[in-house]
Amino acid sequence: MQIKEAAAHLGVSPRSLRHYEQAGLLTPTRDANGYRHYGPADLRRAGRIRDMIATGFSTREVLAMAPCLSDDGAGACEAGLADLEHKLSQIDRLITDLQARRRTTLERIAQFRGTLSNANNERKDPGHDPDPRIAVPDRVPRRQR
Amino acid sequence: MQIKEAAAHLGVSPRSLRHYEQAGLLTPTRDANGYRHYGPADLRRAGRIRDMIATGFSTREVLAMAPCLSDDGAGACEAGLADLEHKLSQIDRLITDLQARRRTTLERIAQFRGTLSNANNERKDPGHDPDPRIAVPDRVPRRQR
DNA sequence: TACCCCCTTGACATTAGTGTCAGGGTCAAG
DNA sequence: CTTGACCCTGACACTAATGTCAAGGGGGTA
Numbered sequence: 001m002q003i004k005e006a007a008a009h010l011g012v013s014p015r016s017l018r019h020y021e022q023a024g025l026l027t028p029t030r031d032a033n034g035y036r037h038y039g040p041a042d043l044r045r046a047g048r049i050r051d052m053i054a055t056g057f058s059t060r061e062v063l064a065m066a067p068c069l070s071d072d073g074a075g076a077c078e079a080g081l082a083d084l085e086h087k088l089s090q091i092d093r094l095i096t097d098l099q100a101r102r103r104t105t106l107e108r109i110a111q112f113r114g115t116l117s118n119a120n121n122e123r124k125d126p127g128h129d130p131d132p133r134i135a136v137p138d139r140v141p142r143r144q145r
Numbered sequence: 146m147q148i149k150e151a152a153a154h155l156g157v158s159p160r161s162l163r164h165y166e167q168a169g170l171l172t173p174t175r176d177a178n179g180y181r182h183y184g185p186a187d188l189r190r191a192g193r194i195r196d197m198i199a200t201g202f203s204t205r206e207v208l209a210m211a212p213c214l215s216d217d218g219a220g221a222c223e224a225g226l227a228d229l230e231h232k233l234s235q236i237d238r239l240i241t242d243l244q245a246r247r248r249t250t251l252e253r254i255a256q257f258r259g260t261l262s263n264a265n266n267e268r269k270d271p272g273h274d275p276d277p278r279i280a281v282p283d284r285v286p287r288r289q290r
Numbered sequence: 291t292a293c294c295c296c297c298t299t300g301a302c303a304t305t306a307g308t309g310t311c312a313g314g315g316t317c318a319a320g
Numbered sequence: 321c322t323t324g325a326c327c328c329t330g331a332c333a334c335t336a337a338t339g340t341c342a343a344g345g346g347g348g349t350a
Contacts, residue, residue, distance in 0.1 A: 004326070014327095015308060033316055035327050056201040058306070149296070160338060178346055180297055203336065
């Protein structure tokens with residue numbers, strides 16, 4: 001599969017695929033004419049990279065846990081595991097918050113619609129009090145290099 | 146609470162807080178001397194913004210769903226809701242993938258350790274075959290402006 | 291009062307991801 | 321053989337997030 005088709009499948013630009021490759025994250029084979037060839041494994045890997053990038057990882061960070069990215073090889077993944085779990089917890093926190101906000105928002109909308117449909121209902125918002133806890137992620141000013 | 150303390154609580158730099166403010170995401174009050182004052186609501190909001198940014202949203206995207214960000218007000222949030230659910234699904238996909246990869250990685254490590262502790266065990270990796278489906282996010286080249 | 295630490299705004303620098311273009315090759319269809 | 325649609329590399333541009341510095345003010349404490 002050539003780069004344009006692979007990019008289309010992944011929903012990214014060919015430019016981005018080349019960028020991932022340049023960052024050392026992806027190494028598609030080359031056809032005799034020098035064209036990049038993306039096999040199924042390359043597509044899976046690229047999909048993971050694409051998701052990582054889309055979720056706030058930098059290519060350097062992804063590279064740091066590259067061993068965890070490949071389909072095979074349980075090798076030197078321990079190093080990246082900490083980073084991975086750590087980012088996972090960050091994302092979990094956000095997800096939880098997002099879902100909570102989504103729930104309360106839907107409730108508000110439902111209530112709003114209810115208020116509209118029988119306007120004489122004077123029930124006030126009970127105040128559902130979002131979790132006031134401030135989650136503190138570790139400050140990593142910018143990956144040293 | 147002044148900016149330095151707020152930033153410390155949130156795990157970001159004062160510079161970033163000013164940046165969020167400049168992007169129209171946050172509006173802390175000002176003390177008589179002109180210093181920014183961050184109340185609990187400001188901290189909660191800033192925490193959400195920080196998480197959004199850390200998870201790949203741009204300030205423009207966050208701004209687009211600003212109504213959904215405040216503690217109160219179920220108002221014009223519908224517009225942002227689509228974006229929000231949409232990104233939520235992206236994140237869900239990644240989370241699922243990450244958790245799956247984490248599971249299999251842990252399995253590999255466990256197996257590796259097992260292989261080490263009794264080296265005469267010649268059992269091969271059964272090949273757990275990660276989901277080959279390539280999830281395709283919608284291609285949004287770059288938010289038009 | 292002097293000192294220190296915090297604050298303000300504004301400017302400039304850096305980095306990452308990405309778009310886009312130029313100059314040139316591959317290859318299949320007409 | 322020409323044409324059109326791909327591909328390649330390399331370069332330049334843009335944007336967003338962030339760091340950092342300069343110039344100056346606020347305010348508590350020795």
